[in-house]
Amino acid sequence: MKALFYVLCVILVLAIGHAMTASDGVVKHDGGPAAMALPSATPSPMPSAREYIGTYTIYAYCPCRKCCGKSNGITASGVTATEGRTVAADLPFGTRIYIDGIGERIVEDRGVSGKKIDLFMDSHNRALEFGVRKAKVYIER
Numbered sequence: 535m536k537a538l539f540y541v542l543c544v545i546l547v548l549a550i551g552h553a554m555t556a557s558d559g560v561v562k563h564d565g566g567p568a569a570m571a572l573p574s575a576t577p578s579p580m581p582s583a584r585e586y587i588g589t590y591t592i593y594a595y596c597p598c599r600k601c602c603g604k605s606n607g608i609t610a611s612g613v614t615a616t617e618g619r620t621v622a623a624d625l626p627f628g629t630r631i632y633i634d635g636i637g638e639r640i641v642e643d644r645g646v647s648g649k650k651i652d653l654f655m656d657s658h659n660r661a662l663e664f665g666v667r668k669a670k671v672y673i674e675r
């Protein structure tokens with residue numbers, strides 16, 4: 535009898551465990567619904583708010599004389615060039631763009647035309663390391 539009772543307990547535990555697993559992620563009785571909805575809603579790498587404007591040639595530059603001919607690091611729009619933010623492009627100042635594989639940048643400088651983007655970097659060596667790449671570019675809305 536004891537053995538049978540044990541087997542019944544195991545079956546019961548397995549059944550409950552299975553039921554919990556099956557309902558997991560569908561309905562949560564504990565915690566707020568907003569907090570639970572977040573993890574599944576986040577992975578959307580390319581929202582429709584981005585407008586694809588083409589494949590651009592990306593050049594890296596730094597504020598040195600070799601790259602710019604001037605060395606004060608002040609962009610054509612008047613702000614100080616900042617790595618991770620500043621790019622030069624044939625787009626209006628303040629345009630927020632997304633460069634595939636590189637990230638979000640803001641157009642703050644001039645000096646290029648057509649499908650080219652100059653990517654500002656603090657270090658001349660890193661600018662050289664980056665070299666020239668092609669990447670898809672989107673405008674952030």
Ligand SMILES: [Zn+2]
Nearest residue numbers: 596598601658
């Ligand atoms: Zn340089």
